[in-house]
Amino acid sequence: MIKPVIAMLFLVALELTSYQEKIIARQGNVSFFSYTSVENIKAENNQVLSIIDLENSKIAVSMLMNAFVFEKALMREHFNESYIESDIYPKATFEGEIIDFNPLQEGSQTKMVKGVFTMRGISKELEIKTKIEKLNDKYILSGVFEAVVNDYDIKIPPLLAGNIAKTILVNFRFEYDPYEN
Amino acid sequence: MNKKRVLISAVLLLLSLIIVYVFFLSGKHRVIANEDATIVLKSDKLYAPFKNNQSAITAKYIDQVAQVQGLITSISKNTIELDNIIQVDLNNDLKTNLEKGNVITIKGRCVGYDDLFDVVKIDQAIVLPKE
Numbered sequence: 498m499i500k501p502v503i504a505m506l507f508l509v510a511l512e513l514t515s516y517q518e519k520i521i522a523r524q525g526n527v528s529f530f531s532y533t534s535v536e537n538i539k540a541e542n543n544q545v546l547s548i549i550d551l552e553n554s555k556i557a558v559s560m561l562m563n564a565f566v567f568e569k570a571l572m573r574e575h576f577n578e579s580y581i582e583s584d585i586y587p588k589a590t591f592e593g594e595i596i597d598f599n600p601l602q603e604g605s606q607t608k609m610v611k612g613v614f615t616m617r618g619i620s621k622e623l624e625i626k627t628k629i630e631k632l633n634d635k636y637i638l639s640g641v642f643e644a645v646v647n648d649y650d651i652k653i654p655p656l657l658a659g660n661i662a663k664t665i666l667v668n669f670r671f672e673y674d675p676y677e678n
Numbered sequence: 679m680n681k682k683r684v685l686i687s688a689v690l691l692l693l694s695l696i697i698v699y700v701f702f703l704s705g706k707h708r709v710i711a712n713e714d715a716t717i718v719l720k721s722d723k724l725y726a727p728f729k730n731n732q733s734a735i736t737a738k739y740i741d742q743v744a745q746v747q748g749l750i751t752s753i754s755k756n757t758i759e760l761d762n763i764i765q766v767d768l769n770n771d772l773k774t775n776l777e778k779g780n781v782i783t784i785k786g787r788c789v790g791y792d793d794l795f796d797v798v799k800i801d802q803a804i805v806l807p808k809e
Contacts, residue, residue, distance in 0.1 A: 521795075523754065523795075524754075524755065524757055524767070543767070544765075544767055544789070544801060546792055546794050546795050548794065548795075557794055558794075559792050559793070559794035559795075561789050561790045561792060561799060563740065563741065563789050563790050564789050564799070564801060570706055570707045570708070584737065584740070587740075587790050588790075588792065590794075674754070
């Protein structure tokens with residue numbers, strides 16, 4: 498009689514600890530830059546969601562393309578309507594794992610994050626060097642990577658081809674808090 | 679005579695450049711706080727069609743100004759969650775004394791649905807005063 502009770506308690510405890518081992522970011526920042534001789538385009542999204550399971554170092558990121566803010570309203574319109582087609586593909590996602598991540602190490606560590614980035618329904622394997630800072634129960638992940646426009650089947654009219662870089666520089670910074678609900 | 683012609687064409691060219699700039703390149707951003715709401719709903723009514731993949735309805739919601747009422751279930755910096763299903767990013771940091779459990783009405787731009795956290799997102803939002 499006692500054994501199943503203990504087993505149950507153990508399960509409940511396990512459930513509880515694993516629950517607390519998740520950290521989330523609700524206001525993650527992702528920005529991208531396109532540098533050409535014709536013009537520089539910058540856009541920023543401050544509402545990117547992310548969750549990390551500290552137990553297995555799995556990370557998920559999800560952003561709504563519609564939430565990118567541009568310097569000019571027209572750039573935003575082109576981005577959403579012509580290039581990303583955000584009515585058909587509203588989200589970009591990343592799912593992966595932080596390799597050799599030590600969630601207990603205070604201060605800063607630099608790790609590779611390996612995973613799959615999906616945009617416009619096209620998935621690409623990415624490996625991103627990421628700086629991880631830990632202060633008590635808060636974590637900050639930041640880094641830079643490059644995305645090749647051609648990889649995602651983004652059609653740019655020949656007239657504007659000179660305005661948009663072939664490779665887009667993507668910056669990200671996420672601040673995580675313990676997940677409580 | 680020739681000089682006049684050059685001058686006129688220069689002025690015309692300048693004018694057309696200005697017109698092109700004003701109409702095509704400068705494109706003003708919307709100011710959501712100044713726009714009237716086109717969708718007025720309780721939080722669950724806004725959430726349901728997104729959750730149930732009713733794209734015919736949700737397509738009409740995206741990028742619209744939504745006025746939504748709900749109960750605050752979490753607050754952090756300038757992000758408020760209503761009834762655990764609507765995530766609201768406010769224009770400015772909170773100035774009013776809002777707390778968990780308060781029922782409020784907000785107005786902002788409907789961004790879309792994110793299945794990672796299972797929330798409908800609204801940005802550029804303001805908290806409307808109580809009626």
